[in-house]
Amino acid sequence: MRGHGPESDIVMSSRIRLARNLAEFPFIRKCTPKDRTAVATAVHRALDSLPLSADTEYVDVAKLGDLDRQFLMERQLISHELNESQGARAVILDPKERFSIMVNEEDHLRLQVMQSGLDLESAWKRMDQLDDQLESKLTYAFTKRLGYLTACPTNVGTGLRVSVMLHLPALVTTKQIDKVFRALNKINVAVRGLFGEGSQFMGDFYQISNQTTLGKSELGLVAKVQEVVPRLIEYERRARDFLVSESRQDLHDNVSRALGILCTAKKISSEETMHYLSKVRMGVNLGLIEDVKIPTVNKLFIHTQPAHLQKLCGRKLSVTDRNIERANYLQLHLSKRSENEKN
């Protein structure tokens, strides 16, 4: 979410993931603790013999504390499942956060490639290369008929999930979002919240992704998601235009109040922050808020999450303390007045 790339006012990021399993081990639910360790060791060893290991970090997730795990989850480098589960598990991190590889998640391997803005094809290209490199050292469970075999039959075949994170505040405000999602479901495109399956729709962020993985090629699946996104962008733009032309003053009032709350609140929850930041983001993109930059807003979405906030403060904080620190942090970064006062 660095705030650049094609269509970055609406498309936050493009993400591609592959599910892979090692042929010589049972799937996760039947892995003994010894198996889990052996899978992690096999992957670690394979990685060490690859050129990409020079720039990556192998992180033993089981040894991380709660805060560090949650921090990685907030950055979407690990999933909720990897954060919560027990036993040997790991994540391989690219220092530039262009990709991460989870070990012993729902499948032995979950590879993901991230990209700012809308650029699925180049994300797939990088993923394909990453997968090729690992495959040269590991034997994946595969059959010609069903493709890559996965723990859940919903991922079998390509093991591919192509997703695009969209910011759709105007479709939410104009109450058209449900209609759009019903249409998407009909064409086998899934909609999820910010943190994937089962997560809440926070800050008007929606992840659009393919529902099926078998019977189409990887590029076919990429094309399917790619095809839907421009239409969603167009709907969101039309809804924004409608809001500007029909009720500019109300909209201006609404986004300015949101900024006002973020700049002046003394205690604020993560949820409330997301809610108002979303409005501010739309206000900035429509030219209604001038002195705040999109990269700042994007950064605040992440930095005001509980684990990030605690990392920034350098200590564990209670919920109340977090709400106070969050308000301080927002004030510091959003309000020029407060910056001047502090200086």
Added chain:
Amino acid sequence: MKCQHCEKPATFHITELTEPSGPTVLHLCEEHARTFLSADGTATPASALASLLAKQLKMEKVAEDLAISDKKTCPICGISFADFRKGGRLGCAYDYVAFEDELEPLLVNIHGALAHTGKVPTNQSGSPERQHRLMQLKSEMKEAITREDYETASRLRDKISSIESDDESSWTDDALDEDVDDEDEEDDTFQAEPPIV
């Protein structure tokens, strides 16, 4: 439209193609559709129909079929189909072979397809059948060593290393059938398809 057998609304419209006189259309309520399906037992057209209707019945198979499927167990990881249905996760790659019949309608329902058309790894030795065969040969070799039958053990060792050196012909179904016929007299338990427990 009412059900042909009662006053309830007909929610299932079944076209029966098995009649010699040509297709017959049946209009049934949910209850009578179930009766119609279970009455036909395990005959092929009925099971084909059952898988079709499974979608309409929201994947609820006819109770009897389900009970039989649920008892099926994977010879490698040991999970039953019921275990899978409860947790939604398979136990090993061989489950796709062991529960092939059960998974097929599910895959059609989820993906609308049954054949992979995407990427193929250069290293294709990760087939579950191959893993199954290797496991089996290794356990046979252990047994042979235990009973001090070193001749069989060494033959099995050669076979294992031939499979491990990625000689595809050594573990395809044809080769497996031959293995069973021409070799191990004691080894008559191997089946290309795992036994239904």
